[in-house]
Amino acid sequence: MGQIEWAMWANEQALAAGLILLTGGIVGVAGQFRGWEFAAYGICHSLFFRFRGQRCLTICVKAFGPLTRNYYVRAFLHAALAVPGGFILATVLGCVCLGIASLIYLLAAIRGEQWEPILPRPESKSRPGESIREPPxxxxxxxxAEHRRKRPESSIEDAAYVNPIPVSPNSF
Structure with a gap:
């Protein structure tokens, strides 16, 4: 069996944490909780997590090379970004989820996983229909092809259709 890809689980956990932070942040800001500034931080922080999988951010992450390819850096970054969420009750659950994502990234780094960019491939210019020269x-x-019977061209119009797959009477 294959090995578990821990970074994939960390990505999913971080995305879920972003959604929970967004929800808690909206509740904290709309309810004007004491320390609602931390809830506003949770909203901004969660929007960053929601958009980090996009192509432009992939290019930016790829540009920083070994620093962003390393999951140790991501683990410590997620842990540091989770701290302000713990100061207000509305965003505590998102903070805990982000901490769990940080631990999973740390496990991925210990197991030797590295981030590989996935960019769209350029489309091929040939169309599938161009390779077909003659229809069946x-x-x-x-x-x-090696088992087909060859029919003479002149007798195609005159002769009745002959099934190329012989059927024996005992086959039923």
Whole structure:
């Protein structure tokens, strides 16, 4: 069996933490809780997590090279960014989820995983239909080419259709 890809689980946990931070931040700001500034931080922070999987951020992360490819850096960054969420009750759950994501990133780093960028591939210029030169002449199911019977071209119009797959009377 294959090994578990821990960074994938950390990504999912961080995305869930972003959603929970967003919800808690909205509740904290709308309810004008004491320390609602931390809830506003939770909203801004969660929007960063929601958009970090986009192509432009992938290019930015790729530009920093080994610093962002390393999961130790991500683990400590997530742990540090989770601290302000613990100061207000509305964002505590998001803070805990982000801490769990940080621990999973740390486990991924210990296991030797590294981030690999996934960028879209350039589209090929050939179309699939261009490779087909001649459509098939037999209806399906077609036997392999070496087992097909060759019919003379002149007798195609005159002769009745002959099934290329022989059917024995005992087959039923």
């Amino acid at each position: 002449t037999n209806p399906p199911p077609r036997p392999p």
